[in-house]
Amino acid sequence: MRYLVIGGAGFMGSNFVRYILRRYSDAEVLVYDKLTYAGRIENLHDVWNDKRFRFVKADICDEEKLMSVVKEFEPDVIINFAAETHVDRSINEPSPFLRTNVFGVFTLLEVCRKLGVPLLVHISTDEVYGDLWGREPVDEEAPFRPSSPYSASKASGDLLCQAYWRTYGVPVIIVRPCNNYGPYQYPEKLIPKTIIRALHNRPIPIYGSGDQVRDWLYVEDFAEALDVIVRKGSRGEAYNVPGFNERRNIEVVETILKLMNKPLSLIKHVEDRPGHDRRYAMKGDKIQALGWRPRTPWIEGLRKTIEWYLHNEWWWRPLIRDEYFELDTPWRR
Ligand SMILES: NC(=O)c1ccc[n+]([C@@H]2O[C@H](COP(=O)([O-])OP(=O)(O)OC[C@H]3O[C@@H](n4cnc5c(N)ncnc54)[C@H](O)[C@@H]3O)[C@@H](O)[C@H]2O)c1
Structure with missing residues (x-):
């Protein structure tokens, strides 16, 4: 299986790449990453010389480059981890968040629409549901109530994914992890x-x-959840991944x-x-129905x-x- 992992030089993406190459001998992985301050090739040092691994330094907002990489690599699945991710930074300077987390997702969806890829898995966050202090944990249908420029930009990315599924039939799955x-x-x-x-x-x-x-989840357990979603998840659906x-x-x-x-x-x-949210809490019935539990x-x-x-x-x-x-x-x- 061929995985195009956008943002794969960051924390969760690099752990996912390591997991997939260890678990599947026939996996091929291409990481596409801009290498912002948070993305480092050091995160991938132990897979760098693996013949099944390739790396391209590029921006998710660069449609021409993304298009040429997708055409050439012909992935079975594109997984999008790329984002500006630190809430404190989004309060100081929101614009990079809007650019990558909204315009970047839009660019990626356009590439998928134009080229007709088999599957796009977009990594969102539990923060889109907003502050759940004193409330029940939410399922995937709960309304979005983002509090920070970060979570608002992530919620916007989710909405674009939903619209591209509904309007153009782009085969997308949205994944909402808790804190890794x-x-x-x-x-x-x-x-x-x-x-x-x-x-x-x-x-x-x-x-x-x-x-x-x-809600905290060990990052390798998330990699396993994502692997299950890639293989068994339904297109057009969203999956919460809580840590319980x-x-x-x-x-x-x-x-x-x-x-x-x-x-x-x-x-x-x-x-x-x-704007500090006091609590995030998600239900995980859908991911559990696919047979996954945190280990x-x-x-x-x-x-x-x-x-x-x-x-x-x-x-x-x-x-x-x-x-x-x-x-x-x-x-x-
Ligand atoms: N870490 C968590 O606890 C957590 C929880 C819920 C959701 N998420 C989501 O999971 C994803 C991964 O989070 P993380 O903690 O690994 O993030 P991270 O900040 O460690 O890594 C982000 C990666 O994206 C790359 N990137 C940023 N802008 C880019 C651009 N314009 N083009 C290409 N690459 C770009 C960076 O270089 C980096 O490698 C994000 O979408 C985040 O919103 C993270």
């Missing part, structure tokens, strides 16, 4: 930030009281500190970010993640500057 964690996640995100700062005995900022709830593992942010940080034998006094509460227990996944960061300083050290350790509110920059 694991190896190769950029140091700005909560779990790697906590591990790296704790390792340096530096304070760990928590927005507001830290009682915001997120809701945790308050403060609990996440405290658990990591305990596992690393570091004092809880490293935690510092800072001003909350505007990795929370503490085991956290231990593996901590171990990975401890043993792979070569990967994260070049990304760390002195400002990284400042106790500030990044959305103010």
